[in-house]
Amino acid sequence: MNESLRIGICGFGVAGGALAVLLARAGHRVTLLERAPKVGPVGAGFLLQPSGQKILAQLGLFDAVAQRSARIERLEAFTETGRQLTDLRYDHAGSGLCAYGVQRGVLFSALHETALLAGTSVTLAAEIAELDETPEGVLVRDVTGRNFGPFDLVVGTDGSRSRVREWLNPGNGRRREYTHGALWGSGHLDSPHDALHQVARSARQLLGLLPIGEGRVAFFWGLRRDEVDALQKRGYERFREDVAALCPRAVPVVDELGGFEHLSFAGYLHSLPRRVHTGRVVLAGDAAHAMSPHLGQGANLALLDAECLARHLSQSPLPEALSRYAAERRSHSRYLSILSQVLSPFFQSESRVLGWGRDIALPLFCAVPWMRRQMELSVAGLKEGFFHRL
Structure with a gap:
């Protein structure tokens, strides 16, 4: 027109x-x-x-x-104790549907x-x-x-x-600026999976792994904006220990990243x-x-x-x-x-x-x-x- x-x-x-x-x-x-x-x-x-x-x-x-x-078939979330909160499947929304990381x-x-x-x-x-x-x-x-x-x-x-x-x-x-955001990075993960995998500790902590193709996953670690400096001062090894306690599956990615300089913070x-x-x-x-x-x-x-x-x-x-x-x-x-x-x-x-x-x-x-x-x-x-x- x-x-x-x-x-x-x-x-x-x-x-x-x-x-x-x-x-x-x-x-x-x-x-x-x-x-x-x-x-x-x-x-x-x-x-x-x-x-x-x-x-x-x-x-x-x-x-x-x-x-x-x-190819992502489902979204799954767990508590820190391993109890499943969600297992939402794309093919339930429509035959053959999926998402892609x-x-x-x-x-x-x-x-x-x-x-x-x-x-x-x-x-x-x-x-x-x-x-x-x-x-x-x-x-x-x-x-x-x-x-x-x-x-x-x-x-x-x-x-x-x-x-x-x-x-x-x-x-x-x-x-409105949220008080929370997340540290983001990506690395390789050998264990195959077809889900966005999230682990939550109360409402204060959220970790996620999203496969994004070619053997890589996106890793995110949720935290408050004002906690970023304190986290870095504690040191990367302490951060690795926190990740291992919440989600051992994510440790190889954190090891590959190797330091906070390879993670970016994004506020919401x-x-x-x-x-x-x-x-x-x-x-x-x-x-x-x-x-x-x-x-x-x-x-x-x-x-x-x-x-x-x-x-x-x-x-x-x-x-x-x-x-x-x-x-x-x-x-x-x-x-x-x-x-x-x-x-x-x-x-x-x-x-x-x-x-x-x-x-x-x-x-x-x-x-x-x-x-x-x-x-x-x-x-x-x-x-x-x-x-x-x-």
Whole structure:
């Protein structure tokens, strides 16, 4: 419906990369602005859910990514004593369904190469400072004072701490930093498994192992932001002992990492802004709906956002396309945002009561067929509301 538009995409994450491919292929003039000096992955790995797999297939990238990733059949969680809390299986949500544990570098490389082949212009080391709407279009200014544009449309895909979101929602308080986050790293693990394996000690400690293909696993160790320095001062050997006490399976990965310099800390942030678009600026991915990673949905929501926005831009005039995009994606992102807010304190907080409640409730929920199915549909990304599914 729209003729060739000048489109500026701020941020080369999953949403930005996928949008660059879709929009450039549709004949738009796409400029992608990335704050980093080089395009690369952030984070050790992620779950590509059935919902996101469909979009990656539309991009023509699914087979190449899946071949270098690990097939995940289930999500399992245990207490520190070995009592099972959950065993959620993807094939219960639909015959033949599974997830994939993906190294972020594999997906980013595929998106980068495909975006360039589609004709996207990529500018690196362009950290967004502000936007300026002019009669000729939207200008984007970076922190060095360089101007880019004017653009007919600017898409903010600049992550959970989005500057474009702040510009759209000045003074908006609907952003909250969690007190907890996680140390992330990756290494090799010989023992094969087909599950995201998590071990929880009360609500204060959470450890996870996610196979990400080629014999590698992503390792994460949850903790409070203010505990990172104290953990490092105690020394890596003490940290190894803590890991061994909670999950002996993870020790080979910790040994391979060898020190804290090979682990990165990522904090969690929640934001569901009131406004996700104006007439010529729109948000997608984490910029539109930042949440904790406990549901494993971030990259998948980004892919769904990209497909939805590109589709509406091909069907409707610009202002109408943005409104339709926002309306279509609202219920799904809001549903998962609410779930994330409710569930996160049960896995990472200072509350002993919540930890006890989780240990009692989760096995009971999994024993009820209807409740278990709703949980499995949710983690697969196939529920867009409490009473609706994709």
